[in-house]
Amino acid sequence: xxxxxxxxxxxxxxxxxxxxxxxxxxxxxxxxxxxxxxxxxxxxxxxxxxxxxxxxxxxxxxxxxxxxxxxxxxxxxxxxxxxxxxxxxxxxxxxxxxxxxxxxxxxxxxxxxxxxxxxxxxxxxxxxxxxxxxxxxxxxxxxxxxxxxxxxxxxxxxxxxxxxxxxxxxxxxxxxxxxxxxxxxxxxxxxxxxxxxxxxxxxxxxxxxxxxxxxxxxxxxxxxxxxxxxxxxxxxxxxxxxxxxxxxxxxxxxxxxxxxxxxxxxxxxxxxxxxxxxxxxxxxxxxxxxxxxxxxxxxxxxxxxxxxxxxxxxxxxxxxxxxxx
Numbered sequence: 001x002x003x004x005x006x007x008x009x010x011x012x013x014x015x016x017x018x019x020x021x022x023x024x025x026x027x028x029x030x031x032x033x034x035x036x037x038x039x040x041x042x043x044x045x046x047x048x049x050x051x052x053x054x055x056x057x058x059x060x061x062x063x064x065x066x067x068x069x070x071x072x073x074x075x076x077x078x079x080x081x082x083x084x085x086x087x088x089x090x091x092x093x094x095x096x097x098x099x100x101x102x103x104x105x106x107x108x109x110x111x112x113x114x115x116x117x118x119x120x121x122x123x124x125x126x127x128x129x130x131x132x133x134x135x136x137x138x139x140x141x142x143x144x145x146x147x148x149x150x151x152x153x154x155x156x157x158x159x160x161x162x163x164x165x166x167x168x169x170x171x172x173x174x175x176x177x178x179x180x181x182x183x184x185x186x187x188x189x190x191x192x193x194x195x196x197x198x199x200x201x202x203x204x205x206x207x208x209x210x211x212x213x214x215x216x217x218x219x220x221x222x223x224x225x226x227x228x229x230x231x232x233x234x235x236x237x238x239x240x241x242x243x244x245x246x247x248x249x250x251x252x253x254x255x256x257x258x259x260x261x262x263x264x265x266x267x268x269x270x271x272x273x274x275x276x277x278x279x280x281x282x283x284x285x286x287x288x289x290x291x292x293x294x295x296x297x298x299x300x301x302x303x304x305x306x307x308x309x310x311x312x313x314x315x316x317x318x319x320x321x322x323x324x325x
Contacts, residue, residue: 005207005224007073010283012045014058014066014084014101021054021063023047029287030068032080032279036178036189036231038165041105043068043080048092050099058099059087066103070225070281070288077227079279081183083108083140106181109139113164123158125149125175128167133186135164144185145195145232149175182231189232194273194297199234200226203241209289212237214245218264218295219272225281225288235272235294242266267296 012023012030027048034041045068050058057063068080082105091097115135119127126149133143160167168179177188189195202208207224214220219242221235229235245264247257272294281288 005072005075008225008281008283008288009069009071009073009076010281011069012047012066014063016062016064019062021058023050023054026050027282027284029282029285030070030080030280032068033276034080034182034231034278035276036180038110038168038172038178038180040107040110040181041080041082043082043101043103043105045101045103047099047101048096050097055087055089055099058101059089066101069227070279071227072224075226075228078183079225079227081105106136106139106141106184109136109141110165110181113139113141114162115160115164115167117160119154119158119160121155121157122153124151124153125171126151128158128160128171129186129188131160132164132167132171136186140184141181141186142184144182144187146186146188147177147190147193147195149177149188180231187232194234195230195232197230197233199236199271200228201236203238208241212242214242214264214266215293216245216260216264218275218293219266221292221294223290223292225279226290227279229274229277229290229292231274231277233274234297235274235292237270237272237294239266239270263295265296265298267298271297273297 010024010028012028013020014023015021029046030043032041032043043066045066064084066080066082066084067078069076069078071077080103082103084101084103085107086102088100089097090100113136115132117131119131129146129149133141172179176191178191179186179188181187202221202223207226209222209224212219212221219237221237274292274294276293278291
């Protein structure tokens with residue numbers, strides 16, 4: 001049973017832990033970019049005809065947080081929660097002024113969080129993750145979804161020193177997971193799996209706009225703005241509605257075509273994993289969409305990649321045998 005997609009709703013609040021400004025009643029245009037990569041998610045928000053007093057207040061350093069919620073009646077939630085990086089005032093026409101807000105999600109922790117910690121022998125990947133998140137808590141990041149990590153214990157002590165993101169990058173390579181910050185929550189998504197939860201059905205009855213298209217990056221699908229679409233979660237798409245990718249007919253490109261089809265193959269059961277979910281809309285315009293790039297949950301790694309030692313789980317090419325070590 002689908003949820004009716006009508007009666008738009010939006011909430012935009014900026015402020016601090018003790019005081020906030022509600023700009024929800026004004027015209028708002030926004031563009032939110034979210035992905036599985038560790039680089040912080042970003043948002044560009046334009047609010048029209050804000051009073052001079054409110055604009056000055058919004059530019060205060062104390063007002064450092066922005067929370068944007070959007071959707072429809074019955075399907076409404078947070079699409080961005082982050083810190084304000086810049087506030088600009090301008091004029092679009094003789095009658096309309098605007099306040100531009102540029103924000104990022106967890107960028108302070110990503111750029112400046114450092115770790116200086118030693119763990120005794122017997123530590124696990126979960127212990128390393130917990131230590132990294134503790135180092136980021138002072139900059140507003142807490143633990144979110146992490147899935148199941150290896151329980152293997154290290155035979156020796158573990159020293160973690162430097163930027164916290166470097167520790168997380170190393171953890172991601174050893175555990176074959178992708179880490180990112182989603183609405184201030186540390187999120188780890190297995191590269192070969194997905195986050196738990198029911199798959200969201202995407203079709204013309206649930207708000208799909210146009211037809212999905214297979215591209216070199218995966219399957220692109222547009223739908224009416226849906227805050228329930230989260231990074232790493234599942235979508236259910238009818239494969240018959242997906243427009244297939246045109247392959248190069250050149251004989252020399254046959255190998256590349258086979259590699260490409262391995263990576264962006266269509267799921268036999270129509271279940272896909274969300275990699276990118278961008279939201280953009282205008283409370284006084286037509287735009288009110290979520291654009292998603294997703295891949296099959298059972299996509300396999302092409303054999304050639306397994307010979308690249310930079311690929312997680314890969315086997316490196318055999319090197320020269322050193323008879324004396």
